[in-house]
Amino acid sequence: MVDLFLCPIFVLVMANNVFIYDCLRVPSGKKGGLYKKVLCENLTSFLVNQLLERNQKAKSIVTELVVANSIGTMGNMARYAALGSTLYSSVLSSTVDLQCGGTYQAIKHGEALIAANRSQAIIAGGMESNSLMPTRIYNKNDPRYTENSHIGVASFSPNGNIDLKQAAENLALKYGLSKKQMHLWTLNSHKKASQFVGSDLYLKHILAYEGNTTGEQLIRKDLTFESLERLQSKNLIDRTNSADYHDGAGLVLLGGENSFSSKPLAQIVDIEIIGIKPNVAPEGCILGAESLLRKNGLSIDDIDIFEINESFACKPLAFMKYFNLDEGVINVLGGNLAFGHPFAASGALNLINLLCALKLSGKKYGLVSAGAAGGFGCAILIENID
Template sequence: MKKKVYIIGGLRTPIGKTNGCLKDFLPEKLAAFIIKSLIHKYKLQRDSIEEIILGNAIGPGGNIARLSLLEADLPFNTVGTTIDFQCGSSLKAINLAGNLIRSGQRNIVLAGGVESTSLAPNKQYNPRDSRYKGKDVFFKRAQFSPCSIGDPDMIEGAENTAKYCNITRKAMDTWALQSHIRALEARNENKLEDIICSIQTDEKIIKDDENIRRNPSLKLMERTVPILGVHGTITAGNACSTNDGSALIIMASEEAVQKYNLHPEALWIDGESSGVDPNLFPLGAIAASKKLLKLYDFNIDDMDFIEINEAFAVKVLAFLKYFNYPEHRVNIFGGALAYGHPYGASGGIIMIHLLEALKYNNKKRGMATLGVAGGLGESAIIERCD
């Protein structure tokens, strides 16, 4: 019999634009702030936390999870593990934490991710590497796939997917507008106030997600120029921005719940990964979700709500088209097109939003999923506790 894995709760920072409100915060400081906030809110004993697992995609390297937990004053014997699964990193971290607890190796793990695009280091290949282009030339992303297969930039992969799935620019612009409207409504009605931790600085309090447009309109979306030329469909309006932020959840075994008198919000049912053609990487969310649903003999309609990372509107629309899933049950508070995409933290953000969607609407089961650079997908299913 599989051991139960509980989600006690989760928190995130406000999401800042690149070079915006969080531009001066080291990523380990952001993660440490959320770790401390979780300990305070859920009255955790510091020495009960056995491991911190963090996703991070574009930091300076090293083990940022270990650095973050030490910044948070956790004991030296606390394990820190960092995962680079690109924009699926923090959901991968959550799924790994779930399996560690299910196997009996851990009882309490904090899992999620952190990203600072504002402080991303310049990276350069070694002069002996064939990809080296000169001492003043830096690369923005690592190679994800052999050139013989195709190693498209994210925008190229999104364009390929729009063409492959016959998804129009108008449909993408319309979805992006809806994302902003939903996010604006969620903020105006304080629907996410319980999971966003305000950050106090010497000058101000940072409490709002910086990226949400105050007056979104379809006309504004339609004016944006295609990024890859006049025949393209992907624009700055239907693609996400780059951002800073951190998000973590607390995961615990049944033994830990009883021992520390914790009050779980949900059960982590399971998670799955899958691979697809790197040239069509947005389809990774479909592949991972299919695999996970089949594992438990679920139908897509068994999911009351779904959170899909909106790196591009086409990713969500391809998912909806494949599964014929009702759009009013996806990203009900808006998605990354509105909030932004702090790569390594985005899986944690959508998981926390999923928890809130289920709680807010008194529903039972949901799924979080992402399509990932290089042709990967990551999904997880949770169920609210009664």
């Protein structure tokens, strides 16, 4: 007789497909600008409420709010946002930090729970306020403490920080990118963004906070190549080809098949976040995407449209050169250089742009990618649902 207690039991669990049913963000604001007195938690509460109003059943089946943040105040900021919204107080809410890869991690968390049948629907995204960044100092017993100095930039590695601008310059040099190329990319980012703003699809997914009519604060319709040359410094990487400090928030509503009566916008095919050396963080947009494609047995030609984080103009340019891509398939609606780079919320901004680009073009597969401070390569592959 076989002793059943000694027999291993194997349970085959089929993963659920996970879909994006809706996505929203607020227009980005400059540091000290549009949202200079607005908590990013309040921006998030506003977006949560809009998602719940727009999607029947959402309030009754959303089990968790996962929001990324990089430079905020102490405490669970996602919980603050949840309590400021119409979500039930029983809904779990958590804040994650992966710097400008934060939204990727938030979505990965939500996607995993739904795929494992642990949740029916989750809201995930990011929020950031450079305007209200708190002033912090190290404790006097901390070996990093120096008198009369505050923490302006986090320490990302015990081996010492490399300035992200220096890392971006190294990336530009590695791929032989000129300042002229980066100026042209910056200029085109603003041009493409200007054309997208005000369109029906833009207005569907980018909502003004509490009736504010200012709109996108960063896009410059009048930007010229000559004006960029006048503003440039002697450095290869400077303000003319880098995103500045911004405020914003963006969220996506995730669910399983038939979680909602409405048709989903897209299916999440896969999410990849890998660790890389911190001093090559900007190159994470390439390394994360390459790892995701390899894992899924795909080539770069299988992807129709790409959205690459534009914290620096050299990143999409290096991506294009590495994969030998045509400029016309990358950041087709403009990128962070025009729309802003609110750190942890940037992934939501980029994903919304990618979804809109797929809808406008009728293309099937899209990939969004970023290199995150601290050394991470982040990528999400989605399939458009017509």
